[in-house]
Amino acid sequence: MEQKQYLREKLPEMIELVSHLVQIPTVWDPASAGVGKPFGKNIAIGLGTFLKLAGQMGFATRNYDGYAGEVTAGQGHRMIGILGHLDVVKASPGWSTPPFQPVIRQNKIYGRGVSDDKGPLVSCLYAMRYLMQEKRIPEGCSIRLIAGCDEEEGMQCIAYYKKKAERLPDESFVPDGYFPLVNCEKGLIDFDLLYPAVSEKGPEVIPVLQFQGGAGRNIVPDRAECILKVLPSEKDIIARLQSNPQLQIKEDEDSSHLILQTRGKAAHAMSPELGKNAISILVEALLDSGLTFSCQAFLEKYEKLIGKTVFGEKMNCACEEAESGRLTLNIGKAEQRENAFLIEANVRYPCSKNHQWIVDAMMGQFSASGFQVKERLAMDPLYIDKKDPLVQKLMEAYQEVTGDFQHDAFAIGGATYARYLPHTVSFGPLFPGEKELAHEDDEFLEIESLEKMTQIYIDALEKLLEE
Ligand SMILES: [Zn+2]
Known part of the structure; x- marks a missing residue:
């Protein structure tokens, strides 16, 4: 037929x-x-x-x-x-x-x-x-x-x-x-990062009671939030945070809590450049305030290695190939737990690179900065x-x-x-x-x-x- x-x-x-x-x-x-x-x-x-x-x-x-x-x-x-x-x-x-x-x-x-x-x-x-x-x-x-x-x-x-x-x-x-x-x-690697929640001490330090953002490693988070222990009478601190237009602040008259929220834009982890990461925006806003937080070390390390970048620029991992494009890194979720900050991340790398290259080039830097790296899934290109x-x-x-x-x-x-x-x-x-x-x-x-x-x-x- x-x-x-x-x-x-x-x-x-x-x-x-x-x-x-x-x-x-x-x-x-x-x-x-x-x-x-x-x-x-x-x-x-x-x-x-x-x-x-x-x-x-x-x-x-x-x-x-x-x-x-x-x-x-x-x-x-x-x-x-x-x-x-x-x-x-x-x-x-x-x-x-x-x-x-x-x-x-x-x-x-x-x-x-x-x-x-x-x-x-x-x-x-x-x-x-x-x-x-x-x-x-x-x-x-x-x-x-x-x-x-x-x-x-x-x-x-x-x-x-x-x-x-x-x-x-x-x-x-x-x-x-x-x-x-x-x-x-x-190539693709799903990995978790754990950073010990050692608390900064001192009279100036603002306790961070909660920190969280994102839903999972495959999406650029469109919202993040943290709760600070700040009294309504601490007007100077509140004013400093309020001066940052990235932060939405909810004050609670009766309590000693201040809720800070940031908004980003969701996108698929395979093209994080199309989104805006609300976690990264929150980290930057906290650091820009000039205040000191109980999780200061975590914030500084995050900013040093990741910040608002999505191509691994801050770790000198950025690379691009004609056929397969650029390396991308997405921080999809972050959460403060009892003893540690947990980050869920996803990296996708061009075809000529291999798993060991990423481990050497990227994971090594996270480890050296105090993060514990746990690989969840790896797929070769x-x-x-x-x-x-x-x-x-x-x-x-x-x-x-x-x-x-x-x-x-x-x-x-x-x-x-x-x-x-x-x-x-x-x-x-x-x-x-x-x-x-x-x-x-x-x-x-x-x-x-x-x-x-x-x-x-x-x-x-x-x-x-x-x-
Ligand atoms: Zn299918």
Whole structure:
């Protein structure tokens, strides 16, 4: 059958399957977890349903104890991989229609997970089905689709899969990013900093009773606050703080507390330069007052190493590369605890650098200044040359279907699944100019895009199957 005819014929079926999968709210739910359902009941049902339907289409399937599933076409040794995920993020109350009851309006399917990542998974499944039924998978080759189940939560799924699978695909793509193709993802380290809350002593010292800002390391904090022990009669101190327009001050007539607040601007940690860090604004405002606070040492060290910078300038770590861009540092959260100040931070670094370089260049300076550094998560950068046959074949498939020769493979600061498999890039499903809807309210998928991406995936797989 001709490809176009196949797509026309199967499109209604694909839409139905996407809708069917969206109705299973595959949100991480540890409360209902158990054997065979490590991420909760609904994710296990979603995986079971997907594998059953794939089995009915004639594919070989395997369930990896509820962590991930695989769907295989062909039996040859040379294996092309596709890696996507069946879990979705929660839906907020802001949706216009019920997120798990998909609706079609103006040629768009609305529902949680239609674009991230159930629609693309169904698209790839139908691309494989076409090649299988047309007997276009050469004898020595096979295509394996891997569906992970906690991509949004901790990516344990892919770690488990890698441990249990007999072998991994030779080269793969991840339909959970952008077209034309992402060949470069920055390295990333999530880390915590602890600074001992040794209290400054002396008659001039203003006790800081509370200090906090931010919600998590992946967002630039848009608000921060501290509570000082200052009596209403200490007019001079109050006046000095009031003279700083960055500080919003709440006085409490009856108490001895002064609440100071700062406002910043939220942004994603991968581009902190687009935000304004409320914690950094607060630290600077306190220091600018010329007063002495009980956490003076912490404030001074923060200012010395970080201040308002987001590119590691104060630590001489700033670096920039043509393809992957600049190193970025985000201080996402700070909090005064009983014995220490805790900071949650995230650094993303260009592709030619490595983990050890950051440890030497940045963490060493924090340690030397009295911070205790605890690494929480580290991901090496991903880089595949644009001249690599994998990139070239995928780009050709994209260009032939769309006629778009303008957009080139590019780099992102975010992290996709692609880092977890050998020789893998993220390829689609979002087309240039399309709005990023993953994790947003009213997530939708254009039916036209579903058809187009399937056509691209068919062509891409065919090219990858050629020796
Ligand atoms: Zn995703």
